[in-house]
Amino acid sequence: MKKNYLLTPGPTAIPESVVSVFAQPIIHHRTPQFEKLFEDVKAGLKYLYQTKQDVLMLAATGTGAMDAAVSNLFRKGDKVITINGGKFGERWTKIAKAYGLQPIEIKLDNGIAVEPKEVEDTIRAHADAKAILFQASETSTGVKMPTQEICKLAKNAGMISVCDAITACGVYDLPMDEWGIDVLITGSQKALMIPPGLAFIALSDKAWSMTESSDIGKFYFDLAKERKALGKNQSAWTPAISLIQGLQESLRLIKEEGLHNVFKRHELLAKATRNAVAALGLEMLAKKAPSTAVTAVKVPSTVKEGKQIPKLMRDKYGVVIAGGQDELEGKIFRLSHFGYCEKFDIVTGIACLELVLNELGHKVEFGKGVGAALKTFAEG
Numbered sequence: 076m077k078k079n080y081l082l083t084p085g086p087t088a089i090p091e092s093v094v095s096v097f098a099q100p101i102i103h104h105r106t107p108q109f110e111k112l113f114e115d116v117k118a119g120l121k122y123l124y125q126t127k128q129d130v131l132m133l134a135a136t137g138t139g140a141m142d143a144a145v146s147n148l149f150r151k152g153d154k155v156i157t158i159n160g161g162k163f164g165e166r167w168t169k170i171a172k173a174y175g176l177q178p179i180e181i182k183l184d185n186g187i188a189v190e191p192k193e194v195e196d197t198i199r200a201h202a203d204a205k206a207i208l209f210q211a212s213e214t215s216t217g218v219k220m221p222t223q224e225i226c227k228l229a230k231n232a233g234m235i236s237v238c239d240a241i242t243a244c245g246v247y248d249l250p251m252d253e254w255g256i257d258v259l260i261t262g263s264q265k266a267l268m269i270p271p272g273l274a275f276i277a278l279s280d281k282a283w284s285m286t287e288s289s290d291i292g293k294f295y296f297d298l299a300k301e302r303k304a305l306g307k308n309q310s311a312w313t314p315a316i317s318l319i320q321g322l323q324e325s326l327r328l329i330k331e332e333g334l335h336n337v338f339k340r341h342e343l344l345a346k347a348t349r350n351a352v353a354a355l356g357l358e359m360l361a362k363k364a365p366s367t368a369v370t371a372v373k374v375p376s377t378v379k380e381g382k383q384i385p386k387l388m389r390d391k392y393g394v395v396i397a398g399g400q401d402e403l404e405g406k407i408f409r410l411s412h413f414g415y416c417e418k419f420d421i422v423t424g425i426a427c428l429e430l431v432l433n434e435l436g437h438k439v440e441f442g443k444g445v446g447a448a449l450k451t452f453a454e455g
Contacts, residue, residue, distance in 0.1 A: 079393040082424045084214050084242055084369040086264035086271055087414030089321075090328060093269060096321045104316050110308035116319055117305065119326030122334065123244065123267075124259055124277050126251040131301045133274040134315045137241040137262030140274035142170055143296035144208075144237050144258050148282060150290045151175040154204040156197055156234075158189050158225075161215035162400045163239060167208040174291050179204060185216050185403060186371070188364035191224040198232045205285075206235045206257075211243035215400050217371030217409060218361040219243075223254045230255050235282050241265055242368040244275075245329065246341050246413045257282040266337075266368075268328070268415045269321040341367050344412035344421055347451035351425045352410075354447035355432065355439065360407050368413045369397075374406055377437040381405035387431045394427040418452050 081088045102108050120130035133139050149155065153176050157167040160183040171178040179201050183189055194207065207229045211222045222238060229236040235257035240249055244259065245266030251259045256279070263273035278286070278298070286299060300311040329337055345367045352359060352372050360371035374381030382405045385398045399407040410424055425444045433439040 077393040079395065080420060080423055080427075081395050082411050082416070082420065083395055083397045084265070084409060084411040084413075085262070087266070087268055087411065088416065088420075089268055089270065090325065090415045092328065093321045093324045096324050097317055099320065101316055102320070104310070104314050109316070112319065112323055113305075113308040113310075116323050116326065117308070119323070119330065120275060120277075122330060123326065124251045125249070125253065125334075126259075126277055128251070128277045128279065129302055129305050130275050130277040131298060131305060132310065132314065132319065133276065133296065133301070134272065134310075134312065135274040135296075136271055137239070137260060137265075137274050138166065139296065140260040140262070140276040141166065141239055143274075143276060143293075143298055144260065145170045145174050145176065146291045146293045146296060147289055147298045148235070148237070148258070148285045149174070149176055149205060150288065152177065154179060154201060156181065156194075156201060156204050156207045158194070158207070158209035158220065159183060160187065160189065160210065160218055160220065161185060161213040163214055163241075164210050167237075167239070171208070178208075186218060186360035186362065188218050188220050188361070189225070191221055191228060194225055194228050198228060198234070202232065204232075204234055206237050208237045209239070211238050211240040211249060212246070212366040212368050214242045214366075214369060215371075215403065216360055217366045217369045219247075219364045219366040221364075222249060222256070226255050226257075229257070235279070235285065242366070242413070245334075245337065247338050247367045248335070251277060251279075255279070263318060263322065266414050267322065268325045269318055272315045272318050273322065338367075340417070341413050343452070343455070344416060344418070345370065347418070347421050347448040348410055348412050348425070350451045351421070351444040351448040355429065355444040360403075369409050369411045371399075371403075371407045371409045374408065375432075375437050378432070378435045380435075381408070383435055384408045384428075384431055387434065388427050392427045392430065394424055396424065418448075421448055
């Protein structure tokens with residue numbers, strides 16, 4: 076018998092109480108029962124986002140909200156600054172081009188966070204840009220971007236900040252209103268601990284004012300229509316009813332734990348993972364600004380085929396982690412530590428990694444990584 080463990084940066088594991096909600100009968104979405112559910116979820120999302128703004132729910136993955144941000148906020152030909160620190164930063168550039176915008180891309184090396192000075196210099200060279208589009212946490216490389224600094228630079232330049240926080244929102248502190256984040260995006264299968272299928276987006280007053288002059292065609296992802304429907308505790312189109320039912324429970328769990336306690340838990344899990352990786356003689360991809368959500372680890376030179384690490388962990392031992400993407404395929408593997416995750420998930424993941432590395436020819440002193448993780452937890 077093999078028990079499975081999910082330690083990927085999306086989808087993440089689902090709490091038992093949320094799973095039990097999905098076993099309940101579905102309800103109709105144009106009823107007072109659903110409106111009451113929707114109202115409760117609206118409040119929970121504002122708590123998560125730390126905002127007074129409406130948080131819209133779209134039946135889509137997180138990329139749908141990224142798409143909606145571009146199609147609703149800008150005019151064809153608008154210049155925008157995009158920060159490309161990996162596969163998902165590159166996605167901002169691709170979406171901008173698809174809608175006829177002019178993206179000015181800051182291209183970063185893998186594992187490197189953007190320096191505020193580089194953003195400032197780009198703003199100075201392109202003062203007519205309308206926005207800065209970036210990731211708070213670049214999932215593909217395990218890098219944490221300087222969100223607060225980027226938002227401040229955008230505001231001072233009269234631009235808006237558009238933040239993909241898909242693996243950051245609910246993982247570490249991103250207070251939308253306090254930091255002046257103009258657009259904040261996340262997805263359901265990350266820190267919200269429910270299956271894929273819901274995307275969330277909130278806009279500042281300034282961002283909403285920009286939607287009024289947008290000339291890009293839109294229909295399903297018309298945020299003005301969604302906002303109007305949200306005011307009636309409804310959605311513009313058929314919602315992902317079962318996911319919203321599960322979302323109500325996951326938001327309840329987050330509020331019960333306390334948002335800042337959630338952040339502390341994630342930080343401890345991330346620290347334990349990094350210490351374990353270092354104890355095993357492995358090198359992280361993101362050395363200076365590692366994400367609290369996911370740790371990207373370089374495949375050691377002693378392992379001939381890097382893709383075998385996640386494959387063996389999954390197929391032989393039932394521990395599912397993520398490999399590298401695009402040019403990083405076979406060069407890194409990624410261990411997540413957020414969402415429905417606690418200390419012994421990390422211990423299990425590291426124990427499995429020790430076994431697999433040993434099988435693949437990397438000399439391992441068994442228990443060294445596990446011991447480093449346990450020591451971190453003991454010290455708090």
